[in-house]
Amino acid sequence: MSSEFAIAAQNLSKRYALFGKPSDRLKQLLLGRWRRYAREFHALQDVSFVIRPGEVVGIVGRNGAGKSTLLQMVCGTLEPSTGILAVQGRVAALLELGAGFSPDFTGLENIYINAAILGLSRAQVDAQLDAILAFADIGEFIHQPVKTYSSGMFMRLAFAVATSVEPDILVIDEALSVGDGAFARKSFDRIMRLKDAGKTILFCSHSMYQIEALCSRALWIDAGRLRMDGAPADVTSAYSASLNADALTGTGATSTLVPRAVAAGAGLGRIVHVTAEVDGEPVPKGSAAQVLSGQSTLALTLGFSIDPTLPTPALALGISDANGLTVASATTHNDGFAVRMDVLGQGHATIVFERFPLLKGRYSVTVFLVSEDAVHVYDQIERSVLVDVRQRGLEQGLVSLPHKWQE
Incomplete structure (x- = not known):
């Protein structure tokens, strides 16, 4: 592998054992020496690539293709079954926002806990706390248990913490727009500033438009394998053609003169x-x-x-x-x-x-x-x-x- 990389994968694979019924797990444990009671499922298989510092790489693929498995490996929440994955630098992830939050702790307590998980010392969190609170903008609710938060407040706080660590690598899984209109735009602007600052970004999305607009390179994951690695326009075109090959001709009604509600609220x-x-x-x-x-x-x-x-x-x-x-x-x-x-x-x-x-x-x-x-x-x-x-x-x-x- 090259020494100049942010993320490098070599023959990366992830296997799972799938059992037909719960009793097969016990049979596999007791009798697995003579017979297999599970079938193997390869979420990823022999995936290799190198992402250099500062690259913005889009990941495309059908649901269940293995995209989220790959991102979780990059974040360190999953271990590969075989192969090598090397990641250099601090990683911040926008996968399942707030997945590590404790519902019984206050928002403020969760800030310190999650920032520590992401590698920040208490002194660093103290220095950034005002900025985190201002960005989340949830007022006095910061002193209440997060189980009392609305989904929008929860996402605001989780996003503010995840992007406050000034990561070397930012991993995004369909999280460019979170919360209400104003916060969605604010969160997007923060991600763009990280891009402009030369941070490495992995961006998984079903929006081919955003893949082409944001990324300098794209990976197409298909049935657990890396099918294509190249310029975003080439990859999204090939991926779209693959989707269209199985599509049926549509005959839905037109929506000419579309009646829509007038925009209401900030940022909409x-x-x-x-x-x-x-x-x-x-x-x-x-x-x-x-x-x-x-x-x-x-x-x-x-x-x-x-x-x-x-x-x-x-x-x-x-x-x-x-x-x-x-x-x-x-x-x-x-x-x-x-x-x-x-x-x-x-x-x-x-x-x-x-x-x-x-x-x-x-x-x-x-x-x-x-x-x-x-x-x-x-x-x-x-x-x-x-x-x-x-x-x-x-x-x-x-x-x-x-x-x-x-x-």
């Missing part, structure tokens, strides 16, 4: 409507947009409402085929378009596709309201608009590329 943002027009004619609510490939102009208007104290957000959308494969996307951030909002935090933007280039088929549009840097997702609506595309010619594929023939 909502998409309040999505409307579609084809060649200047509005698409009726509950109907799919009828588009002629290479001829029709499709316009989509996205309206939003957001906490006006937040920076002006960005808007994004993805167009997927009938199998769920994203075939095109766009964001106001990438396109350099400045979204406007009024003093109440309300605004909208329209995206126009002239001579719509996709070929025949049924497509769906998923829309997103995202932070000003197009990373944090405030809200999203899947299949907000359905688009039925017809074509006159016999071209095959998904898109008609600009081209010409020459002698």
Whole structure:
């Protein structure tokens, strides 16, 4: 293994013995010398990789693929069955927030206990206590047993403690958004500061958008094995194609003119409507947009409402085929378009596709309201608009590329 690493795994495996019924455990103990009463399950098998200091690595894979097993090994809460795992530096984990909290102890007592587990001395905790309390923002409840906390208060305190240790390695398992809207944004900003400070981050998520936006590299775990290791765009594309290979064609109803509640409370943002027009004619609510490939102009208007104290957000959308494969996307951030909002935090933007280039088929549009840097997702609506595309010619594929023939 290289000496310049934050995390290094070599032929890492984790096996479990699965018993058909409880009595088989006793039989295995007494008679296992002559017969096996359990079958082996490999949560991980022969996984090898090296992550260097400062890398932000996304981990993708289906539920049960072994992602959480790998993260727990990195955190030291699971031991490998075979292979070598070396971790250099202090690790902070956002797996099951507050898993180590004692319900009968006060929030303040739990801060000292969990900070000690994470490697901080009492003097270090004393020095950071005001910052932890300010970040958690649970007021006088800090002196009450955590069993009296709401789930939101519990998550606030757990997150504040876990990220206060200035870790060398931060492990995140679907925990970028915790608590209410304001705290979700605040927690996300803290993680981004750790990234900007050059900390090593392992980020496990089902959001391919966030994997590509946050990570410099991605690992695809499939049935316990490392199937792919590479650039996030390449890995997420291959993983999505694998998911789509087993998907059935969807025919769900459109949600054009989506009615949504107006944003309420600090830190929140909502998409309040999505409307579609084809060649200047509005698409009726509950109907799919009828588009002629290479001829029709499709316009989509996205309206939003957001906490006006937040920076002006960005808007994004993805167009997927009938199998769920994203075939095109766009964001106001990438396109350099400045979204406007009024003093109440309300605004909208329209995206126009002239001579719509996709070929025949049924497509769906998923829309997103995202932070000003197009990373944090405030809200999203899947299949907000359905688009039925017809074509006159016999071209095959998904898109008609600009081209010409020459002698």
